[in-house]
Amino acid sequence: xxxxxxxxxxxxxxxxxxxxxxxxxxxxxxxxxxxxxxxxxxxxxxxxxxxxxxxxxxxxxxxxxxxxxxxxxxxxxxxxxxxxxxxxxxxxxxxxxxxxxxxxxxxxxxxxxxxxxxxxxxxxxxxxxxxxxxxxxxxxxxxxxxxxxxxxxxxxxxxxxxxxxxxxxxxxxxxxxxxxxxxxxxxxxxxxxxxxxxxxxxxxxxxxxxxxxxxxxxxxxxxxxxxxxxxx
Amino acid sequence: xxxxxxxxxxxxxxxxxxxxxxxxxxxxxxxxxxxxxxxxxxxxxxxxxxxxxxxxxxxxxxxxxxxxxxxxxxxxxxxxxxxxxxxxxxxxxxxxxxxxxxxxxxxxxxxxxxxxxxxxxxxxxxxxxxxxxxxxxxxxxxxxxxxxxxxxxxxxxxxxxxxxxxxxxxxxxxxxxxxxxxxxxxxxxxxxxxxxxxxxxxxxxxxxxxxxxxxxxxxxxxxxxxxxxxxxxxxxxxxxxxxxxxxxxxxxxxxxxxxxxxxxxxxxxxxxxxxxxxxxxxxxxxxxxxxxxxxxxxxxxxxxxxxxxxxxxxxxxxxxxxxxxxxxxxxxxxxxxxxxxxxxxxxxxxxxxxxxxxxxxxxxxxx
Numbered sequence: 001x002x003x004x005x006x007x008x009x010x011x012x013x014x015x016x017x018x019x020x021x022x023x024x025x026x027x028x029x030x031x032x033x034x035x036x037x038x039x040x041x042x043x044x045x046x047x048x049x050x051x052x053x054x055x056x057x058x059x060x061x062x063x064x065x066x067x068x069x070x071x072x073x074x075x076x077x078x079x080x081x082x083x084x085x086x087x088x089x090x091x092x093x094x095x096x097x098x099x100x101x102x103x104x105x106x107x108x109x110x111x112x113x114x115x116x117x118x119x120x121x122x123x124x125x126x127x128x129x130x131x132x133x134x135x136x137x138x139x140x141x142x143x144x145x146x147x148x149x150x151x152x153x154x155x156x157x158x159x160x161x162x163x164x165x166x167x168x169x170x171x172x173x174x175x176x177x178x179x180x181x182x183x184x185x186x187x188x189x190x191x192x193x194x195x196x197x198x199x200x201x202x203x204x205x206x207x208x209x210x211x212x213x214x215x216x217x218x219x220x221x222x223x224x225x226x227x228x229x230x231x232x
Numbered sequence: 233x234x235x236x237x238x239x240x241x242x243x244x245x246x247x248x249x250x251x252x253x254x255x256x257x258x259x260x261x262x263x264x265x266x267x268x269x270x271x272x273x274x275x276x277x278x279x280x281x282x283x284x285x286x287x288x289x290x291x292x293x294x295x296x297x298x299x300x301x302x303x304x305x306x307x308x309x310x311x312x313x314x315x316x317x318x319x320x321x322x323x324x325x326x327x328x329x330x331x332x333x334x335x336x337x338x339x340x341x342x343x344x345x346x347x348x349x350x351x352x353x354x355x356x357x358x359x360x361x362x363x364x365x366x367x368x369x370x371x372x373x374x375x376x377x378x379x380x381x382x383x384x385x386x387x388x389x390x391x392x393x394x395x396x397x398x399x400x401x402x403x404x405x406x407x408x409x410x411x412x413x414x415x416x417x418x419x420x421x422x423x424x425x426x427x428x429x430x431x432x433x434x435x436x437x438x439x440x441x442x443x444x445x446x447x448x449x450x451x452x453x454x455x456x457x458x459x460x461x462x463x464x465x466x467x468x469x470x471x472x473x474x475x476x477x478x479x480x481x482x483x484x485x486x487x488x489x490x491x492x493x494x495x496x497x498x499x500x501x502x503x504x505x506x507x508x509x510x511x512x513x514x515x516x517x518x519x520x521x522x523x524x525x526x527x528x529x530x531x532x533x534x535x536x537x538x539x540x541x542x543x544x545x546x547x548x549x550x551x552x553x554x555x556x557x558x559x560x561x562x563x564x565x566x567x568x569x570x571x572x573x574x575x576x577x578x579x580x581x582x583x584x585x586x587x588x589x590x591x592x593x594x595x596x597x598x599x
Contacts, residue, residue: 050593055511076515083513094508094596096236098243103235108512110233155512 001194002029002052002163007061009047009217021047022058023217029196031162034189036208036225037198044217045198046167052196053088053165054078065163083112087156091168093148095140095155101127101147102136105154112159119158126154130184146177153184157193164188166197170204182207237522240502241529247494248530254490255534255576256541258483259568263542263560264549265476266568270561287443288456289313289428299427302345302404304334308424309453311412314352317430320449325432325442328353332427333412335419339386342375345407346386348415363414365394369405384408387418428453480571487534487572488579491527495583498523499590506587507595516588523584524577531576535569 004027013019021044029035037045050056051063054070063070065085070078082088095104102123109119127136130150132143140148149169156164166185170178182204189195189209197208205211206225213221241248290299291307298305310316314329333348352358366384368376373396378384380395386408400407416422430446443455499506506519539560546560 046593046597053511056591056593079510079513079515081513082511088511090596092596094504094511096505096508098239099236103239107236110236111509111513111518116235 001031001033001066002027002196003064004028004048004052005062005064007048007051007058007063009044009051009056010059020217022051025061025214025217025219027212027219027222029163029194031194032189032192033210034185034195034197034208036205036211037196037214038200038202038205038211039214039220040200043214045200045214047217048214049088049165049167049196049198052163053086054081055088083108084159085162087159087161087164089149089152089156089164089166089169091171093140093152093172095148095152097140100137100139101132101143101151104140104151105158108155109158122158123154126158127151130154145172145174146180149173149177149181150184153181157188162194164193164195166195168198168200170199170201178204233518233522237525240505240522241526244498247497248526248533251490251494251530252533252537255487255531255572256537258486259535259538259572260541260545261538262476262480262483262568262571263539263564264546265479266564267542267546267558267561268549269476287430287439287446289317289430289446289450289453290456291426292447292452292454294426294454299334302334302336302406304336304345304426308333308421308426309428311416311423311425313425313428313450313453314350314358317428317446317450318352318354322442322445322449323354325437326354326430327432328430330429330431331358331412331425332429333415333419333421333425334407334427335415335421337387337418339372339384339408340376340378344372344375344386345404346415346418347401347404347407347409348412348419349401349409350412363411364389364391365410366391366414367394367400367409368396369400369407370396370398371405372408375406386410389414389418484571484575487531487575491530491576491579492582494530495523495527495580496586499583499587503590503595507590507592510588510590511592511596519588520584523580523587527576527580527584528573531573532569534576535565535572538572539565539568 004025007022007025008020009022010018010020025044025048027048037048039045047056051058054065057071062072065081068081070081073081095101096107099107102120105123105127106116106119109122110116114122124136127133130153132147132150132154135143135147135151140151143151149172153169164185170181173181178201185195185197186207199205208225210222210224212219289309291309293307294305311331314331317323318326318329328351330349330351335346336343337346338344339346350358366386368378368384373379373393376384378393380393382393383390384393391408391410391414401409412425416424439457443457446455447453509519510516543560546558
C-alpha cells in the first residue's frame with residue numbers, strides 16, 4: 001500500500017545550516033494496518049506524515065502509494081491523490097471557521113468533483129454516522145473539541161480514501177474523547193481503511209496494530225503493538 | 233466551491249466594500265473626465281455649426297471656454313459698438329449685427345442664462361423684442377415649470393413667457409431671451425453688451441483678416457471665428473486628453489494596487505484556510521481561480537458603483553467647469569468596467585500566485 005524508500009528530508013535552518021527531519025527512512029505499510037508513529041517532539045513524525053500525504057517532497061528517496069511514486073507525478077496529479085486516495089486529519093482540526101459542520105465536510109466532496117447535492121448528501125450521511133447529525137448547521141466554534149475532531153474526521157473520509165493520515169488527532173483531546181476517537185479509527189481500520197497516525201502518547205500508540213518509533217528522524221523501532229485489539 | 237467563495241466574501245465584506253469604494257471612486261473620476269472631454273469635443277463641433285460663416289465679437293478678456301460653457305463674467309463692450317462698426321469702413325463687409333448681453337441669473341429660484349438681444353441691419357434702425365416678454369428654451373421652461381403665457385420672475389423683473397422654443401438662439405436651451413434693454417436692466421449693466429454677432433458676405437475679404445481688422449479698429453474686443461475657436465478648443469481637448477491618459481493610468485494603477493493589497497491581506501489572514509484547501513486536494517489553479525473570480529466581482533462592483541456615482545458627479549463638475557450640468561456620455565460603461573475588471577485581475581495576480589504556492593505543511597501547523 002505505502003512504501004517509503006530511503007526517504008530523507010532536510011530543512012534549511014538558521015545560518016544556512018540544514019536540519020535533518022528525516023534520515024533514510026524505510027517503511028512499508030500494508031492495507032488495513034493502523035500504524036502508530038511515535039517519538040518525541042521534533043523526531044520527524046509530522047514530516048513523515050506530510051511526506052506520505054503527498055504534501056512535502058522529500059530531499060531524497062521515494063514514496064509509493066501502490067504503484068504510484070508520489071513525487072514523480074505532477075503537482076496536479078498529487079492534488080488529485082490528496083482528493084481521492086489520501087486523507088489527512090490534523091491535531092488542530094483545521095475546519096474552516098465560517099462554514100458549518102456540513103459545509104466543511106461537503107467542501108472536500110465538492111473538491112473531488114461531486115455535485116453540490118451529492119456532496120451534501122454524503123456529508124450528511126457521514127456526520128450522522130459519527131454522531132453529529134444534530135450539529136450539521138453548527139459552526140466549528142459552536143462544537144465541542146471532540147465534535148470538531150469528529151467533523152474533521154468526516155471531512156477526511158468523505159471521499160472514501162484508501163489511506164488516512166492523522167497527525168496527533170488526539171493531541172488536543174481529553175482521555176474520554178481520545179478513547180472515542182480511537183474507537184472510531186479502530187472501526188475504520190476494521191472496515192479496511194489503512195491508517196497512519198502520529199502520536200507522542202504511548203497509551204494511544206499501543207492501540208495501533210503496529211508502532212513505529214522515530215528518533216531524530218530515523219526509525220528507531222518498528223514493532224507490532226502488544227494490544228492491537230484494545231481499541232475495539 | 234461557489235458557496236465557499238460566497239461565504240469567504242461574506243466574511244471579508246468590510247475589506248471588499250472598502251476596495252469596491254476605492255475602485256468606484258476611480259471609475260467615477262474617469263466617468264466624469266471622459267464626459268467632460270467628450271462634451272468639450274462636442275462643443276467644438278456644435279460651435280462650428282452655430283458660428284457658421286459668422287463672426288462673434290466678445291470683450292477681449294472673455295474666456296471662451298467659460299463663455300461657451302454659459303458662465304458669463306463681468307467683461308463687457310459698449311452697447312454702441314454695433315453702430316460704430318456699421319458706420320466704419322468695415323461696414324461694407326457686414327450686413328447685420330446682433331448685440332447681446334448674456335448673464336447668469338436666478339429665475340423662480342432656478343439658475344438659468346438670461347440673454348438680451350437687439351439686432352440691427354446695415355442702414356436700418358435696431359429691432360428688439362417686447363420689453364416685458366421672454367422666450368424660453370425648452371429645458372429652461374421645464375426647469376422653471378412654466379409654459380407659454382405664464383409669468384416668470386427673473387431677477388427683479390416679472391416677465392410674460394411669450395413662447396417656449398425647441399430651437400433657441402445659439403442652441404441655448406437653458407436660457408431665457410428677452411430684449412437687450414430688459415436684460416441690461418435685470419443684470420444691472422446698462423449700456424453694456426458682451427457678445428456681438430456679425431453676419432455678412434465675406435466674398436471680398438477672408439474672415440481671419442476681417443477679425444484682425446475688427447480687433448485692431450475697436451480695442452478691447454476679440455473677434456472669434458470658427459477657425460480660431462476650432463484651433464483653441466482643439467488644443468484644449470488635446471490637453472484634456474493627455475491629462476486623461478495620465479488619470480486613466482493612475483486610476484488603473486490605483487485599482488490594481490488596492491486589489492493587490494486586499495489580496496495580500498487575504499492571503500495573510502486566511503492562510504490556514506487556503507493551506508487546508510491545498511492539503512485536501514485543491515489544485516493550484518483552483519486557488520488562483522478563486523482569487524480571480526473575487527477580483528472580477530470586486531472590479532465589476534466597483535465599476536457599477538463608480539458609473540452610477542459618475543452621473544451626479546458629472547452633472548456637478550460639468551456644471552462647475554463648463555457651466556452646464558451635462559449627462560454622462562453614453563457607451564462609457566463597458567470600457568470603464570473592462571478597465572476596472574482588467575486592472576483588478578492584474579492586481580490580484582501576485583497574491584493569487586502567492587496563495588497557490590502556500591505550503592500547507594507550514595501554515596497548517598502554525599498555532
